Amino acid sequence: MDTSAPHSGWRLLVSRDDLSTTTLETAPVPEVQPGEALLRVDRVGLTANNVTYAALGDSFRYWEFFPAPDGWGTVPVWGFAEVVASRAAGVTPGTRVYGYLPSGSHLLVRPGRADERGFRDAAPHRAELPSTYNRYASTTHDPGYAADREDLQVLYRPLFWTSFLLADWLADQELFGARAVVLSSASSKTAYGTAFELREHRERHGTAEGPDGPDGHEIVGLTSPRNRAFTESLGCYDRVLTYDETGLLSLERPAVYADFAGDEALTAALRAHLGGALAYHVTVGVTHQEPAPAGSLAEAGSGTETRASSGTGMFFAPVQLRKRVGDWGRDGLGERFGEAWQRFGAAVESWVDVMHGHGGEALQRVWHDVQSGRSTPRTGHVLTL
Ligand SMILES: NC(=O)c1ccc[n+]([C@@H]2O[C@H](COP(=O)([O-])OP(=O)(O)OC[C@H]3O[C@@H](n4cnc5c(N)ncnc54)[C@H](OP(=O)(O)O)[C@@H]3O)[C@@H](O)[C@H]2O)c1
Incomplete structure (x- = not known):
């Protein structure tokens, strides 16, 4: 000892x-x-x-x-x-x-x-x-460790696991039939990592024509006015709107809402505007520190996504992680994540x-x-x- x-x-x-x-x-x-x-x-x-x-x-x-x-x-x-x-x-x-x-x-x-x-x-x-x-x-x-990249690893790796798995889960659900993904707290590392991955999916799956192609979907970031310029500068989103501009979201494109802010007033405004065009609302975070949603890790771990039929649910990364370990094996998942992390890590250094x-x-x-x-x-x- x-x-x-x-x-x-x-x-x-x-x-x-x-x-x-x-x-x-x-x-x-x-x-x-x-x-x-x-x-x-x-x-x-x-x-x-x-x-x-x-x-x-x-x-x-x-x-x-x-x-x-x-x-x-x-x-x-x-x-x-x-x-x-x-x-x-x-x-x-x-x-x-x-x-x-x-x-x-x-x-x-x-x-x-x-x-x-x-x-x-x-x-x-x-x-x-x-x-x-x-x-x-x-x-x-x-295999993902590099001594000279410890700072990026401690900041981004746990968050990018969520980004990677959330984008993968949304793609897996075929975006609930939506043609737009709207992400709140779009300036947050986890949200822009998700947008980064959604773009990758879009390009990989033959929809390189972008949001307006026949199978394309638009990736929209919602943020506060002070963080708009930063969010736009990332190039991860097709469009960036501030929280008071939700009225500009298209009603022609059904949307899935990935909610990182957990702001009840924002959710209410979005629901009121989109109405039936809101295909699904998934809660990912609460940057705006609303009271905790009911539930527990044990509950979430037993299948958050099963609430899909109600059009709303919580995203809990370990659930999708377990699914992909089953589908791809631990090594297969590690390899896919490693590739995604290399791409994202290279981009994020300047962000x-x-x-x-x-x-x-x-x-x-x-x-x-x-x-x-x-x-x-x-x-x-x-x-x-
Ligand atoms: N479910 C999961 O498994 C999982 C995993 C990882 C992360 N998450 C969630 O994702 C969210 C983002 O996390 P992160 O670490 O990526 O964040 P981050 O990079 O530190 O995000 C900073 C941004 O969050 C918003 N924000 C932060 N504190 C705020 C406050 N006190 N009041 C209002 N807005 C505030 C602001 O964005 P805007 O101005 O753009 O709103 C700010 O620019 C968190 O809620 C986190 O819990 C969930």
């Missing part, structure tokens, strides 16, 4: 009732017991998606991954960590892993199914939570200004910026902790 682990750690706690109230707590670094390993959290990204984890923390059980004192929550973040101590078979100190981490300095895990590709945290409190979030992949055996911060106080500041919506969509916050 490596004894070089520091004796003091910290975590950022967020009040579950008021996400703008936070505190930095210091605590001793946990002792590593037999069967356990200690991770030192190193490099993580913070975007609106992490705020959504907090906003839906109770109903979707996100607070349960990294338990905190009553009334408080530890927000999950994606990133890299290093194994600094291990009493678990097959897990060696010095290994660098990528996975779901707490917004704090350390994570004690109980590795299961450990091999050279990584391990899963088999801690009892995580047993019933979706397995996608419990896996820690060793960088040495991850983001990475801002680096270091330590707990920087993390706390960035949390407040992202949670309040003050952060600009061009900024990608990466923190080394």
Whole structure:
């Protein structure tokens, strides 16, 4: 066992009732017991998606991954960590892993199914939570890993998985018969990643003639006025409208609405305007921080899309992930995703200004910026902790 682990750690706690109230707590670094390993959290990204984890923390059980004192929550973040101590078979100190981490300095895990590709945290409190979030992949055996692209990976990879799977799912559903896809919070990384993928699908499936060809569909982004220029500059959308311009959506083209904003007033306006031309409404996120929709991870995991007949549903990426693992196998899916990620990664480099911060106080500041919506969509916050 490596004894070089520091004796003091910290975590950022967020009040579950008021996400703008936070505190930095210091605590001793946990002792590593037999069967356990200690991770030192190193490099993580913070975007609106992490705020959504907090906003839906109770109903979707996100607070349960990294338990905190009553009334408080530890927000999950994606990133890299290093194994600094291990009493678990097959897990060696010095290994660098990528996975779901707490917004704090350390994570004690109980590795299961450990091999050279990584391990899963088999801690009892995580047993019933979706397995996608419990896996820690060793960088040495991850084909998608590149040491000089860690910033892009922590910012985009978890989001682009959703973009990739959402575009794939929409294509799989033949867009519910729609001729337009409308995406809200179009300036968000997950939404424009989805638009990027929808364009790829359109080009790959013989509809290169674009939105106006016989089988073409239009990809429309909805955003706030301050983010319109940025959203247009990406070139992912055929058309960008601001939230007060939903009246300009065509009634001639039935539309599927991929909702990243979760804004009830916006949804009502869209429904009122489109009426029967709204073919399907899928909720993907709540950047506008509406109250949590009813449901749970377990419910969602058992088949969100089955609500298709009602014309509305939640998108939960692990469901489509499981389907594609069944259709294509793990390697087939990995290959397809890898190709898509290469294309997107190359494009996205010029769309983001990475801002680096270091330590707990920087993390706390960035949390407040992202949670309040003050952060600009061009900024990608990466923190080394
Ligand atoms: N279901 C899933 O599996 C899944 C997976 C990944 C992400 N998501 C969801 O996708 C959404 C986007 O996440 P992201 O990480 O890609 O976001 P991001 O890049 O950080 O998005 C930033 C944009 O979100 C909007 N926004 C952020 N905070 C806001 C606030 N406080 N008030 C109003 N608008 C705000 C603004 O866009 P506009 O001005 O354009 O509205 C802003 O430009 C999140 O809700 C996330 O949970 C869902």
